Amino acid sequence: MEPEPARRCHRVMMPKTTLHRRTLLAALAGAGTAALTGCGPLRSPAAVPAASGLPPDPLLIEVDGGLGVLRGADHQAIPQGIATADGRLAYASVPDGGDTALWRIDAGRGVASARVRLPGRWVPQTVSADGTRVALTTEEVSVTKERPAGRDVTPVLIADAGGVRQRLRLPGNVVPEAFTHDLAGLFVLEWLPPQAPDRYRVRVVDLATGVPGPLFTRAKGPIPAGAEEEMRGDGRQALLAPDRTVLYTLYTHQPDHQHTRDRISGRPGSDVHAFVHTLHLAQRWAYCVDLPHPFGAGAADGHAMAITPDGGRLYVADVTSGTVAEISTEELTVRRTSTFVSATGPAYAVAGPGQLHLAAGATMWTSDLAELDVAGERPVGGPVTGLALSPDAARLYVGRQAAVSWHDAATGGELGRAAVPGLVGLRGAARPA
Incomplete structure (x- = not known):
């Protein structure tokens, strides 16, 4: 028929x-x-x-x-995998005694690299846009769905297909979100307060020094102390731009939230329940695109x-x-x-x-x-x-x-x-x- x-x-x-x-x-x-x-x-x-x-x-x-x-x-x-946003490369890991075996996979062809051994137990958390670096933590936490358990220090391992590149102990309760475009920095969500997290802000860690700091404004000036956005609610979805330079994250249900631009200017801000957080991975600035009602009012x-x-x-x-x-x-x-x-x-x-x-x-x-x-x-x-x-x-x-x-x-x-x-x-x- x-x-x-x-x-x-x-x-x-x-x-x-x-x-x-x-x-x-x-x-x-x-x-x-x-x-x-x-x-x-x-x-x-x-x-x-x-x-x-x-x-x-x-x-x-x-x-x-x-x-x-x-x-x-x-x-x-x-297993315990994470892939690049464009689906080209993925990292997999499995326990290897008290350590972790890590390898990279060409997802389109199925070709896998040799396994490397990482000291200790680690889980891939985020991968760079080009697939050459992966940040691992001791527990997996979704940047768009979950809040981490309370802690004052966060161990982070930076690795590639050849093994360990850096081992960091970052102050506070942080979750790696993305690498900077030049691979010199790591964007993280810092949860506050660290032992009982209920809100978070985006910061960037200098991988050469391990020191976290604020982002820039869209005008490429440093965000003043005390003016960083602190977010609550649900991060629904993240998308990477086709040119791999900008990460867009959709947030909903943000009670009592003020954007950086409002905190800098002293304005009270608007009653917004959903916005798209725009993070420029090359220029290290962030900006929020507010969505009008009824966005954020529903599930x-x-x-x-x-x-x-x-x-x-x-x-x-x-x-x-x-x-x-x-x-x-x-x-x-x-x-x-x-x-x-x-x-x-x-x-x-x-x-x-x-x-x-x-x-x-x-x-x-x-x-x-x-x-x-x-x-x-x-x-x-x-x-x-x-x-x-x-x-x-x-x-x-x-x-x-x-x-x-x-x-x-x-x-x-x-x-x-x-x-x-x-x-x-x-x-x-x-x-x-």
């Missing part, structure tokens, strides 16, 4: 407002196709391959027990963020309220907002050339970026656990319960599906290093 042609939903103009601101296989399932809701058949491009049971691209996935790479019919576990996991391939636009979606905001990454302002769709459950988003793909619950939607409205809607038959685009942006991958499917990114038509027992999340495409 011939598959039913995909259909494009009729375009509904939504009101807009212009505003000034982070495992494996056993069986493979058969493939299938489905239709977009709406009217008017849309033919799939001739270049789209026939449906198959093997993913055409290697994928970085989360499964019960950790991180992994799905490569056709093969899988590769990455933190109902928010998702995506960046365009050229890095020029950042999109934040709140599926609880059905709102999407477009941020100019050059101006660091919210350029416009749009009423999109409302849903419940964790939200996921990814942006391709001219399109924004969004999913929550058991449904995914496509938006044309020029209009920022709903151009297609598709039920996927179960909760979505992640979205990812192939390196050429031709295929949209959808994480499902114990499975992954791939679709024509232009039409949404399903091209194939594979069972992945234990799958709990889809991270992204695994590109060759």
